Structure formats: C-alpha cells, structure tokens
Amino acid sequence: MSGETGMPPTDFAFTSGNKKLAKAAVAKYPKGRQASAVMPLLFLAQRQSGGWLPTAAMEHVAGILDMPPIRVYEVATFYSMYNLGPVGKHHVQVCTNLSCWLMGSDEVADSCRKTLGVDFGETTEDGLFTLSEVECLGACVNAPMMQIGDDYFEDLDVTATEGILNVLKGGGTPKPGPQGAREGCEPAGGLTTLTEKPEAQGERSGEA
Amino acid sequence: MTERVLLKNTANPDFHRIDACLAAEGYQGLTKALRKFSPEEIIQLVTDSKLRGRGGAGFATGLKWSFVPKETERPKYLCCNADEGEPGTFKDREIIEKDPHILIEGMAIAAYALGVETGYIYVRGEFDFGARRLEEAIREAYREGYLGKNIRASGFNFDLHVFRGAGAYICGEETALIESIEGKRGQPRLKPPFPAIEGLYGCPTVVNNVETLACIPHILLRGADWFKGIGPEDSPGTKLYCLSGHVRNPGVYELPMGIALRHLVEKHGGGTHSGKKIKAVIPGGVSAPMLPESDLDIDMDFASLAAAGTMLGSGGVIVMDETTCIVRVAMRTIGFFHHESCGKCTPCRDGLYWASKLLKRLEAGKGKKGDVEELERLCGNIFGNTFCPLGDGAAMALRAAIKHFRDEFVYHVEKGKCMVS
16 A cells, blocks of 8 residues: 555545544544644554555545644654554564663664664664664663554564564564563562562551 | 552453453542542642642642642643653553552542543643543543443542543643643643643643552542551652663662652662663763762652752663763763754754754764863853753753763764763
C-alpha cells in the first residue's frame, strides 16, 4: 500500500474496522473537542498505511475531525512516533541515551548495522527492516534496549540482538521483554529492600 | 520501616487483574473515601499527609488540589502524567504494568475530592504494553462499578480514558501535556494561569504523576500520620528509586524518602557492575546535576538534594564508573535535550543546538580554545529564559558536568582526545 510504485498514495480512507475505532476515540472527548482525537486517529491511519503517514491519510483524519489539514500536519511532524516516509515491516529503534550507552548501546547498534547491513535512518533493500536511533524509551533499568514494532527488547548484548533480528528475518516472532531471566524492572539481583514481613498495620476499612 | 507500600503487590504476576486486587485491599480506599469523607476532608487529609508530587518538581499535592475552584460552572479535569521519559526513570512503568488498579483507584479518589467527572491518563506512546494493561484494567473497573456512573451507589460519576502520547519528552511538562490532549503540538504554555484555574479546554485541571496518585489510596486507608511517619518530616512517604547505568543490580527500589544516596547505590545497587570505582552519580534523571563520588553521602529527599545544588527530580539514579568520559556524557545529554526541545523558546531551541554542536566537536577531539567558556556562556543564556524547565534542566546538567570535571573538558580541548578512555 506504500511506495511499491515509488509514489505515495493519493487517496486514503479508513477501513470499516478502523472507522469504528476512530468513532470510539472521538467519543472519549467532550462535544466540540474532537481535535483531541487527532493523535489516536493518526496512529490508526499509520497502522493502516503500513507504518507511515502519507499526506492523503493526514488529510482524511483532518476531514473526519473537521480540522484544517495544516493543524494535522503540525501534529504529525511534531511527534517522533509518526513516520512521514515509508518504513520497513520491522522498525528497529535502538536507544542510545545515557543509561543504554553506559551499558553498551554502541555494541547493540553495531550489531544491528552488521546483521541488517544498513545504518541509522536506512531501510533494507527487501523492505523488511528500518533501523533508527531513538531517545530514552524509559527502560533504562533493562539497558541496553531496543524497540521493534510495538515491543521492547531489553537486557541486550550482541548475541541477543543478533538472535532477535535473525528470528525476524526468518519470519518468526522473538520473545519480547528482558532477554535474561528477570521480569520487567525488578532488581537484577533479586529483592533487597523491604523484604521483611510487614508489621501489623493501622486502620483498615474492613467494614467497606 | 519494614513495609513495602507502592510495590507491595507487584511480585504477584496476576495483580493487574481486578480479581486479585479485590481479594487484597483493592478499591477499599475509594470505598472508604466515598462513604466516610467529604471531598474537602480528603483534600485536607492529603494536605496533612504532606505528600509531595513525585514527577520531579515536588510540589505539595494537597496544596495543588486546593487551588481548584470549588464553585464553578465549568467542568473540571484530572490528568495523570504517565509520560515517563526522563532518561534514567522507569518507575511509573512498574506501577502501570503490574498494579494498574492502584492508579485507577487513586485517580477516582482524587476526582471525588476535586469534583471531577472526567480523567485522562497520558501514557507515553512507546509504552504499548502498559497502555494495553491500563485499558484492560479500566474496562474491569467499569465492569465492577468502580468507574462510571453512580460509583458504589454514592452518586459520584467518574469516566477515565487512556490517552497515548507519540514520542515527545516535552509532554511530561504539565501544560504541554494538556496541549497534547487538546490535539496540538506539545508546547508548554505561559503560567499563570496555572492549570488549576485554566487547564484542559480552558477548564480547571489537576495534573498529577502516577506515583503521586498511587500513594492516595494508601493515605486514605492508613491515614496522614502513618504516611508522615515514613521518611523526613518535610517530604514523607516511600519513594520509587530507579537505579541504572554502571550498577551491578539495576532496578526499581522502594525505600523511604531521604535514604542516603551512597547506601542506595552501594548496598541495594551492589556498587558498580565492573567493580571499578564510582566516578559520578546523577540523582534524579538527566536534568538533575550530577554529583561526584565524594558527594554521595547525601540524603535522597527534595530539600537535601536542593541544598547540594541538584534535585531529586524523578528519582532516576544513573551511576557512572571511573571509565566514563564526562564530555561524552554531556554530549549525549545535551543531544537529547536539543532533540526534545519543542522549539517554542529561542534560548532553548538555538542554545541547545549550539551547545550540542560544540560538544560533538569537543568530543571528537576538534575542540578549540575557549569552547568550555562558550558552553558556560550558552548555559547562562538558556537558564531562566524559557517558558518551561526543559532548558533549565539542560543548562543545569551541563554546568554541573563542567563544574565537577572541568579538567576533562580542558583535556579534550588541549590534547584532542579523551582523558579516561
């Protein structure tokens, strides 16, 4: 749907499923405040367009929300999660911010470059992968990390990074989250704080 | 203090489900609030607890709530700031993913106290898993009658929605967050008017952080005196500290406010992962000025850190060992702020562009004589001259790096290479 001919699509309309989701998004906001739904609608349009926002999609959203198209372009160009050009099927975003850098994001980024054969800002020839550098994704505890599509891949090293990318290359689904043994943000060495049995506590609303 | 408060249930992998919450003390704080307290009494209780906002600024929560006009024709709104993006911070994610109902309950209590009928949780766009967890939890809360119309037969109505951001750090600033919910670019507004008077859609609005709101049900159940009994007198309660960087055990640690930074890093964090000496620690996310190793004997609370010229911020503690190049840390940090500057104020937009460019040159060994002084001059032109604290945070972080490690910057200029690596 994107760029096979090298030209951006000139028309766009939500599928009936997305139309329903768009309506539900608009309903979350007070009457007359439908512009509040511009960001969720742009996400829907981006997903439908294969991961990026052609101008026609932005204009469709503007029409639904009764906004001047320029107001929609302003939003789409301000927020980094909207892609204004085609991206690969798997958008690989490597965090290189402070905590990730301290823990080896340079090696993770190099491993991505080597495995995919592209640099930051480039897409592989088969259209399967786009590689990007990204600012802090709020997963410093599991540094270094990267995001692919909707999922976080954390506690990475070179082997884990190559493994994940190779699974995707083979059409598989790699396990998201921390690549080691821990769950989410829990301390790497197990709990160290407040591990004692709680003391008897004060008032409870048992009568609730 | 032996009790976990905010994270006491996160070890239970099913606690994001309402059944597990209700089997513990889930929503009992809300039920108690609705049955036994007037809205004014809840605001008083939160004021008495001395709870201070956990998002970074540390503003007194009860006081913030008291600014909202009681008698007004306009609707009022409650927004939860879950746009967690300060590098080094990952505490709200832990609550959102593992105990989303405590946040929903805290918001419902706050909404009742403030006379709010609609709330939004602004979750950073990249937290896909967390946003889906919250949406599912909200559906469950509606189903069980803790959200929606006539909650627990009290006559109180509250609708809650998830709003997903799209990758802009600046939207963690409360007025930028409000602009974003209105469907605009996330650019901060001039204050005053403060959101409590004119916020979302020009209506009275309270914006509170996830961790702040998660404290509310506990304060309702156990009282202000219990809360005040934890940690220092002027900023009580437990705090979620985020440990990352060169540390053996990175993680989210719940400890009383005011714990010593060295104790946190060395005892709980296990020291550096390499066993090498600590060089510096950032105590509260990259906006917070770094402290050299010699200054780590400091208490982690708002007042103590402010007295040392830095801040508790979001509680994002980043540890750097002796092999770390501080010039590169400064380059990466300022590069981040430059990327995230919303572009509204010239000192921040252009100042950070130049500072970032200069630091890249310095880091690459191509610095010129006078560059360090030029960086300091840029900081002076940014600090205090912008609508929001983003520019201030960048300037403070850079100033601290130069102040404590000036010799490294000078070495880069004079020798054209790094002192440590």
